Amino acid sequence: MELWTAPTPNGWKVTIMVEELIEAGIDIGEVDVRQINLMQGEQFEADFVERNPNQKIPTLRHNGQDIFESCAILQYLGETFASTLLPLDRKWQVMPWVYWQAANVGPVFGNKLSYTRYMDSVPDDQKAHPMERFNNEALRLAGVLDRQLGDNPWVCGDTYTIADIALYPWIRGWKWSKVNLTRYPRVMRWVDRVRARPAVERGLAYGMPKEEIDQWSAERKANTAKSGSNIASNESLKDSIDRGGDNA
Ligand SMILES: N[C@@H](CCC(=O)N[C@@H](CS)C(=O)NCC(=O)O)C(=O)O
Numbered sequence: 001m002e003l004w005t006a007p008t009p010n011g012w013k014v015t016i017m018v019e020e021l022i023e024a025g026i027d028i029g030e031v032d033v034r035q036i037n038l039m040q041g042e043q044f045e046a047d048f049v050e051r052n053p054n055q056k057i058p059t060l061r062h063n064g065q066d067i068f069e070s071c072a073i074l075q076y077l078g079e080t081f082a083s084t085l086l087p088l089d090r091k092w093q094v095m096p097w098v099y100w101q102a103a104n105v106g107p108v109f110g111n112k113l114s115y116t117r118y119m120d121s122v123p124d125d126q127k128a129h130p131m132e133r134f135n136n137e138a139l140r141l142a143g144v145l146d147r148q149l150g151d152n153p154w155v156c157g158d159t160y161t162i163a164d165i166a167l168y169p170w171i172r173g174w175k176w177s178k179v180n181l182t183r184y185p186r187v188m189r190w191v192d193r194v195r196a197r198p199a200v201e202r203g204l205a206y207g208m209p210k211e212e213i214d215q216w217s218a219e220r221k222a223n224t225a226k227s228g229s230n231i232a233s234n235e236s237l238k239d240s241i242d243r244g245g246d247n248a
Pocket residue numbers: 008009010011038043055056057058068069070071102106231
């Protein structure tokens with residue numbers, strides 16, 4: 001299995017999944033991980049685009065099959081390596097929450113993060129509306145998650161599944177995206193519960209020093225903001241369009 005990824009929320013979904021399968025004692029074979037340097041635009045290079053036409057990490061190759069989109073990868077791994085992470089008899093209790101993450105939580109928290117951290121060059125008055133809109137929607141989504149959790153430990157009840165894995169990496173970054181989730185104590189407790197899993201700790205450590213999993217160094221924060229700015233400004237996208245070709 002080959003995984004091309006980076007230490008970002010969508011990347012962590014898959015590295016956590018890999019570690020959870022290993023933790024469950026499942027033989028998934030060798031996983032060859034390649035860290036993709038997003039700042040240097042490696043996601044636009046031909047060998048990457050051949051695997052993932054969408055030019056974004058993560059992307060997986062297994063048995064000659066390329067799978068892109070982090071949540072599709074979670075489903076693929078869940079179905080290929082049977083475990084409680086995707087209980088097949090309850091699959092349709094789990095999958096709507098995985099789709100919900102992909103269609104709502106990821107884009108909304110991702111956009112809020114982008115306006116909050118990565119768009120310094122955009123004047124405040126131009127950012128005010130999208131910031132408010134994405135912040136309000138992120139809070140609404142967190143409220144939905146809070147109600148779904150109810151008294152259960154995990155998103156889909158008593159069993160930790162790929163729905164928890166899909167949601168955790170974006171929700172855990174609430175401070176970095178400045179979405180104040182403290183009004184949702186059940187969500188906050190769930191974040192701590194997921195973080196306490198040994199496989200989650202290992203999954204978060206791919207491409208990242210262990211001591212920086214929870215608290216980034218000032219240097220990493222500055223570099224991440226800089227790399228996000230490159231992506232937010234679409235400069236790298238412009239380069240890839242300038243290079244021309246079908247992959248641009
Ligand atoms: N919906 C996609 C989103 C992937 C995505 O946005 N990946 C980001 C990192 S978290 C990326 O590769 N960004 C680089 C870019 O936009 O150029 C998924 O879930 O796989």
